[in-house]
Amino acid sequence: MTSEAFHSFQKSKSFLTDVSARSHQKSPGGKPETRPRTPDPMLGPSFLRPGTRARLPLPLAASAQGQERGSLSPSPPPPRDKSAAPSPPRLLRPGTRARLPLPLASSAQGQERGSLSPSPRIKALRNPRREGAALLSLGGGRKTPAWDPGCGGAFLARPAPPDKGGGEKRRAGEAVLLSPPHLQVSTPAEASMLPPLLAASKPLLLQLLRRSKDVPMAAAAALHAAAAAPAKQGLVLGIYAAEKDASATQFTKAGDAFDRVVSGKLKELLSISGPPLKKGKTRIFHGLHQNFSSVVVVGLGKKGAGVNEQENWNEDKENIRAAIAAGCRQVQDLEFPYVEVDPCGDPQAAAEGAFLGLYEYDEFKQKKKPAIEVQLYGSDGVEAWQKGLIYAQGQNLARTLMEGPANLVTPTRFAAVIEEKLKSVSSNVEVHIRDQAWIEDQEMRSFLSVAKGSEEPPVFLEIHYRGSNDTKEPPLVFVGKGITFDSGGISIKPSSGMDAMRADMGGAATICSAIVTAAQLKVPINLIGLAPLCENLPSGKANKPGDVVRAKNGKTIQIDNTDAEGRLILADALFYAHSFNPRAIVDAATLTGAMDVALGSAATGVFTNSQQLWNQLFEASVVTGDRVWRMPLYEHYTKQVTDAQLADLNNIGKYRSGGACTAAAFLKEFVTSSHWAHLDIAGVMENKDEVPYLRKGMAGRPTRTLVEFVTRLSQDKKSI
Template sequence: MRFEVTSTNLEDVEADSLIIQFFETTEVPEAILTLPESIKEEVAPPIGTGGFKAKLGQVLPVYPKSAGSIRCFLLLGLGSKQDFSLEAIRQAHGYAALKVKELGSRSVAVPILSIPPYTAPEITASVVEAISLAFYKFDKYKSKVEDGKYPELVRLVVDSDMKGMCDAAAREATIVSEAVKLARDIANMPSSDIPPKRMAEIATEVGMASGFSTKVFEMEVLERMGMKGIVSVGKGSSNPPVLIVMKYDGGGDTYAVVGKGVVFDSGGISIKPSEKMEEMKYDKSGAAAVIALMKAVAELKLPIRLIGIVPVVENLPSGNALKPGDIIKFRNGKTAEIISTDAEGRLILADALAYASEMKPKAIIDLATLTGACVIALGTHASGLFSNNDGLADRLIKAGEKTGERLWRLPLWKEYFEQIKSDVADMKNVGGRPAGAITAAAFLMNFVDSNIPWAHIDIAGTAWTQESSPEKSYIPKGATGVGVRLLVEFLKSEIKQGQVSLAGNANT
């Protein structure tokens, strides 16, 4: 599928289907643009009879009476102006894309214009993301693949004076969407086909194709590096752990992103219940997002330096596995008593965060499907955000609002650190049932240089679609690829705004 930006008059555009967007009003739906009389005559009847209300995501096909290149007008509802947002654009155009596929249109045209407070390039990017991601399908393991009638061409019709900027926005959104699809692919794959070594190979292959370097540390080297958190969790599996370090150098400030990569999480000796254990293949979603983010940033050629650090393990029980009561000494010299081997993500992230801190980046952000407690607290509508820096947290929240990958900040007050104190080590790896997502973040904070702005994003509720997940037209069942669009937007904003502020910390 190819996106093409054109400034052709709407009545002259060539496409099988033409999408026409409307706002919902108390009376007759209002088109977002002035329609040519020839088109207005065709779409007026269903609007006049009340068959089309323009509710968000409503799609009504209207077949023209006159002969021409347009075989179908798709009336698309954007909902009310009061609730209008870029997320509404994505939701609506995702539903339109699914209808286009149902109709079998080989080409589709979409009018684009500025709708305050959003610019035409911003709306262009949201439309491209929605259509591209709505068509995602993970079917590589199907013996018979469904014949997908996807359009070959999507024409984005813009004003001539906006063509250059919208063209750039479409290209960038295509790059980001392809990265999201990569993250979904990695997260959706069964662990039988993506043990730690294979994930390292994928990262290396992506780096060679996209323009970033990759270095892989294996078990023997990890031992020498003092990465006992990664080694201890990974030693229970016959598939040894790895640490993947990716670097992109576009000049400018350095940022580090860390992604939890547990290719399968049985819980280890503290084994999980069997119900829904198959979903634990998604425990590598943070790692998938970081690899995909590196791809996007490199292909966008952003003027920053980005370090991606991904510890990858398989958490299985065995005679050699980590046990409750064991004590681990991490890379930064701190120790932890193991209470539950099912709280393994924080153990591998601890070493990775300590390693990231040694590189003295402007900021460190980690992504992890870390706690079920975060799902209990926030459900599946937002990822949990924890940070030692108010400015960093605020900018991440802003990026989340713009991309529809929302974040909700939770506190890291000093009282929570009391819950993870140990009698025999510096800390223990769980702090009991109360505030489980917060105590997990408090554990991680012990491994970050206090002078470096850091944010932890718990994506346990948002990394894959669950029964309570909100319906999103551009997110099919399975892995969501959450975090990629969020962090691309964040990094682009950082480039515009300059350095991360060290001021202000509300957690003390």
Template sequence: MYRGGKLLLSNRNLGNILTRASRGACNDVSGIVVGAYTKNENSVELLADGACINEETNGSLMKQLTIGHAIKQNETRIFWNLHEKYPAICVVGLGQQDKKDPFAHLEAINSEKENIRNAAAVGCQALTNHGIMNIKCGNLNDYEAAAEGAILSSWVYQEFKNAADLKKLPTLTIDSSPENQNSFKRGVIKANAQNFARMLMETPANHLTPTIFASKVINELSPLGISVTGHDQSWIAEQKMNSFLSVTQGSAQPPIFLELNYSKNSNSSKCFALVGKGVTFDSGGISIKPSAKMDEMRADMGGAACVVATMKAIAEMNVNVNVKAFIPLCENLPSATATKPGDVFIAKNGKSIAVDNTDAEGRLILADALCYASEQCPEWIVDVATLTGAMGIAVGDGATGVFSNCDNLWKELHEASIITGDRVWRFPLWRHYKDFLTKKSSYDLNNIGIGTKGGGACVAAAFLREFVPENIKWMHLDIAGVMSGSCGKYLKDGMSGRPTRTLIQFIEQISQKC
């Protein structure tokens, strides 16, 4: 269990109760979050839990709620001492029920689910701000979305805080009827998985070297029945992963190649593959980055974090599927032994690569990982990487950028992202971008391209395409733009763990169609 809190299902009533491990929460006063839809300018409708409480208070809750204007979407109002069991009642506005947005199709998001995530988040936060640390999140019409919003919004990374300065964390409970237990449990698992990815991404690089990262993965995933193998530098060299090794030369920390295997569907020989970029710190190497915000490059293993978190979740959800994951782990640092701009290396598939910019290292380690993953003959490969600053410029933190050689694979991921609220957007994977990589006659590929006029994310994706056989369905997720920043009301500033929930939903959907 990591400091900062992890939400767990109570063994006493599995699937019905959500408990947060907390520090310093000593307030015994209980609060509840209930939802209310606006019917018109002066009328509201309380959802089930709120309606029940209103009846138990002889209508006092509704009387106070309807004083003044009707409660607005994501607005919170706290009412005190109306109810014996819940002295603090937080009503959160869910907006106007059944209101049609003519532009909803352009948003590429399930607005009802996202609305509930936000409502659960702002409601829990409002009570916490008033010192209420025992909180029940009532039924907001979608148990999975409510669990996600409540859990994601309450998480905080404070591993290295002095004990006296630790933020108090709430204990959250959500009761659900038996028919809603699965929905609720999925929300808990998905949100916990994303928080696990956030924890890995926030951890300082000196506390999460490749070796430590591998150790954490073994400790977290092995008990779930996932096979975890950590290959050392000699194995990597035997595999002729020279592109990967070129990035590792400047660091004293040895590289590791992680191989994960989740085998649940014994009736199928099909296997899916995930590949995650695992640069545990990226200084840029000899092509060193500016010092401003370089500390954020502790999260340059965000792709690896999301892949590990996804594997964790599908195992906990017992998804009937076979998935392998491949994670090259290393640091990218300058030193007397570091790769120099202009050096040429031969990748696992025999292609020569001129490294003109050592800060374009992610594609170098992914190249060999994609080759190795392809050798396992998977049904498809999805790689996840904080690959290019260009993606952040293109879409900011609004969506993960996606490149794919398979329309159906893209459509499945896009559908999953609409459900989770963690959106994706497709970019072109044209041969036009490959031309910039192959202009020189003295080697096969240049790692950044020659003569490019923007389109850095597209050029990077074109580079990766050179290491995936044409007969394998493949999708590349550039998560550089969504690595950090807030999202809705339920994700605060900091490392985001995105798009973990979308990956989980994606694999779950595909498993149901196999």
């Protein structure tokens, strides 16, 4: 529960107290009226548990003139009937029912959405035997909302059916509380605050209905104001760059509709507020609409730009991602808890931009950026929006794993996180967390030679997702480098920037996150993920330059540089991957600094022996904007790693140049599959400011490209 919601409750709870002025009036006989009363569930320890019923008084103050919003003062409590037994402590949860007096309002016609008045469909209820008694049903799953669902929820009052049990002929009525989708109740204290929180949230209506004719409508109006306190909300709308021969502003479909709602004010303000908006730039306006405290307009560039063959990406999609990210961040800076986002003609790209752009790793910071809930503006493209959300969540999972400090994200912890995530999204999964004894049984000596330098035990993570209807269909196998911290070993790295080596398991993070995402999307394909996980540290047991080890395939390796450890652990994992009769093998690794030098952060370098595999990867990257670039896998580089003095292979090339290519040539010695691709992601491991919709930090790239690649491969059973 947010602090803002709690304060809204504190301000509005006075109207929930038992303050009925009628209880102080005298009856026609001249004696004060005395009524049995029970403790107020909102203010005392009495709660309602699911499935239980209890009588709860909720009379309304008869006088509220001159009171300010949120400041209604309770009247003195009326005398209590001491013979009345107190209600037992009970918890109010969604799905429970309780009898309570609910004042009924008889007028609700002509109200607009969000106007703090009941829907015209709500009827006034009367009961001569029990004034204002009603049934309150807390159930978010009801499908009969009395208010536009876009408002988030409402109270619905309706007549109750006759009692067939021979009791009273008719109950007073039923009030159904439809919970807003963003409200979660997890503790008794939060449950007790549910009704006032709903009343105080985004135009949610407290259904104030008059109990009798002599309750002034002023009281209801004042209570409406006290309960209103709507949370501030932002709106992000897109605008295209004007054509050369057109001076008129070009809104998106949603932007144009909103401008009509505000009678053209948005277009007018844009025209006088400065020059036309450039691509990725924002402009903010306040007070245009009662539902949105602020509206951020973002520049989308040229409309219909399509695929830019020079840049190798879809320019429309990239412009939307960057613009929406900028707009959402501006709303977040205003500390608004909610923002609605214009789909901009591509809801998936808009969702990716919003959720990738707002992500920031702040788990260990006391001062965090304000939480903000993002929703689609309108109802067009809900499925595509949800798909974009899942894509972004997949990349953000990889970012979280890569950012996590190495003393916490150990091989064991990494495997546990992936197991938990995978099993939470699909039942068609299998997770094997292999220990050191298993690794030794598999004779993965190359992998073990790296792991032995650390006290942290190694883990070989093996995950299976069976999404295809044909269980015998050959799987696509992903392999990811999982060095959870890389000091370089005996060939130790410079201390400057070594902290970033907590992300040297980026290959494992991206391939595992891609499989989690594919499972969540229910992609019809069989996938296997393999991640050798360990640390590379110097110690008395660590590899030394000049050591020789024998890999799982029998080839011997001369280790001349202990900082070239990634290829040593991948060698055994790649050979093991062939045991699954794979359709194709794709490995990802933050393998070489040489790749960062060659391509920087513009693209992932791809080395492959398959033209079909390259085509699928390239086409996927054009859609996601997380690009790939093909690198050479010549025999020229193979000769540099096979010319070793002591063994079959050397773990570094003969010459300093072409380091990324010689590393790929080394891995090729452990592959026999005709469809194999090696992705060197060292250059895209981290983002400074190159990708506008990613904040500074670990990038989690190319997770979305891998997911898109898997999706395309599931639809193409012939090429590979």
